[in-house]
Amino acid sequence: MRGPRPPGPLRVLVVGHTAELGGAELALVRLCAALRQDAAGVDVRAALLADGPLVALLEDAGTPVRVVAADPALVTAARGTLTTPSAGALRRVAAAARTVVALRRVVRAARPDVVHTTTLKADVLGLVAAWTCRVPVVWHVHDRVAPDYLPPAVVRVLRAVARRGPRAVVANSRATAATLPGVRDLTVAYPGFAPEQARPAPPGPPSGRPRVVGLLGRLSPTKGQLELVRATPAVLAHHPDVVVRLVGAPAFGAEGYAREVEAEVRRLGLEGRVELAGFAADPAAVLDSLALCVHASPVPEPFGQVVVEAMVRGVPVVATDAGGVPEILRAADPPLGRLVPPGDPQALADAIVAVLDDPRAAHDVAARAHAVALARFSVAETARTVSAVWRRAARPAPARRRRPVPAPPRTA
Numbered sequence: 363m364r365g366p367r368p369p370g371p372l373r374v375l376v377v378g379h380t381a382e383l384g385g386a387e388l389a390l391v392r393l394c395a396a397l398r399q400d401a402a403g404v405d406v407r408a409a410l411l412a413d414g415p416l417v418a419l420l421e422d423a424g425t426p427v428r429v430v431a432a433d434p435a436l437v438t439a440a441r442g443t444l445t446t447p448s449a450g451a452l453r454r455v456a457a458a459a460r461t462v463v464a465l466r467r468v469v470r471a472a473r474p475d476v477v478h479t480t481t482l483k484a485d486v487l488g489l490v491a492a493w494t495c496r497v498p499v500v501w502h503v504h505d506r507v508a509p510d511y512l513p514p515a516v517v518r519v520l521r522a523v524a525r526r527g528p529r530a531v532v533a534n535s536r537a538t539a540a541t542l543p544g545v546r547d548l549t550v551a552y553p554g555f556a557p558e559q560a561r562p563a564p565p566g567p568p569s570g571r572p573r574v575v576g577l578l579g580r581l582s583p584t585k586g587q588l589e590l591v592r593a594t595p596a597v598l599a600h601h602p603d604v605v606v607r608l609v610g611a612p613a614f615g616a617e618g619y620a621r622e623v624e625a626e627v628r629r630l631g632l633e634g635r636v637e638l639a640g641f642a643a644d645p646a647a648v649l650d651s652l653a654l655c656v657h658a659s660p661v662p663e664p665f666g667q668v669v670v671e672a673m674v675r676g677v678p679v680v681a682t683d684a685g686g687v688p689e690i691l692r693a694a695d696p697p698l699g700r701l702v703p704p705g706d707p708q709a710l711a712d713a714i715v716a717v718l719d720d721p722r723a724a725h726d727v728a729a730r731a732h733a734v735a736l737a738r739f740s741v742a743e744t745a746r747t748v749s750a751v752w753r754r755a756a757r758p759a760p761a762r763r764r765r766p767v768p769a770p771p772r773t774a
């Protein structure tokens with residue numbers, strides 16, 4: 363399929379495996395919307411391996427979507443099961459092969475200059491489909507490819523493929539990039555906030571009661587709702603009027619974890635003090651109602667875009683100090699929010715209490731955080747960085763060096 367590219371915009375086919383709304387998917391919607399506003403001359407289309415709410419969001423952002431329905435066993439398989447031999451493994455391999463064949467058809471019809479994959483499963487399936495159509499691939503990695511985040515066998519395979527397969531890799535933070543050793547063309551593009559997510563100026567400290575401490579994010583063991591529930595009794599001991607609100611629904615098979623969180627709320631007698639508020643269609647409105655936004659991930663978070671979302675609303679932040687989060691909050695000295703060690707409910711409680719004790723000081727920090735986030739994390743910047751990677755990747759590959767052919771012996 364490669365040859366001189368026809369004139370016109372750069373054609374990009376985005377491939378993702380899920381149409382549920384996780385952080386990576388929301389980041390993709392914002393990126394697509396920003397590219398539409400930009401005169402960057404990029405024509406983006408998407409192929410998703412499942413149907414769901416992401417389809418409508420992408421289309422509203424001006425990105426036409428093709429759903430290439432893969433076997434649900436493949437789409438929902440937990441990352442750990444993908445490399446484990448089991449009865450279902452053969453079925454998944456067959457399903458993967460069928461999906462690659464279907465994806466190849468979409469790639470051929472779209473004739474993209476670049477295939478851009480946005481989830482780990484799509485990275486692998488999209489790579490095979492695009493390779494066999496001789497289209498260069500850019501991986502957009504939103505997960506830390508590390509054994510504290512993914513099963514070690516998956517880490518080994520992904521790291522090896524990342525070095526050789528994609529023409530370029532985009533990582534959502536330096537922390538994520540550091541988990542991909544040996545990748546030659548590796549660029550960090552922080553997922554930026556969209557203009558409508560930001561307040562033009564930070565608000566003053568909230569005056570209403572009760573004061574609400576919120577955690578926004580899908581319910582997942584990696585997001586730390588359980589740790590915040592466990593920190594709550596120590597917070598209530600100092601501030602008995604506080605309400606803790608967990609905003610988000612379980613996704614990617616985390617229903618069991620959601621039940622565990624509910625059971626912990628009951629066990630600690632926190633009914634009425636901890637609210638499980640479910641999915642919120644308007645996270646900005648939720649953030650505006652908070653005295654404080656908590657980011658409690660017990661494992662190093664790849665980036666942590668909700669931290670930026672809180673900053674651009676002028677809301678004080680308490681967050682765990684690992685992964686991409688310190689890249690956001692330590693962008694200034696002193697830091698732009700309170701950082702605590704991951705997986706430590708007591709430290710989390712102490713930091714929350716400190717913010718609630720002195721709302722004026724917390725809002726001075728939040729005002730600095732607001733200014734820094736506006737300057738540093740706009741999605742327009744993300745779009746510029748990612749489209750520059752696409753342009754580089756779309757250039758014809760440098761010709762492979764041939765072994766010099768020995769000159770024929772001269773005859774006199």
Ligand code: GLC
Pocket residue numbers: 384385386389504505534553663664665666667668
């Ligand atoms: C994933 C990561 C999260 C990041 C988001 C956008 O959801 O877990 O840390 O903020 O992608 O890159």
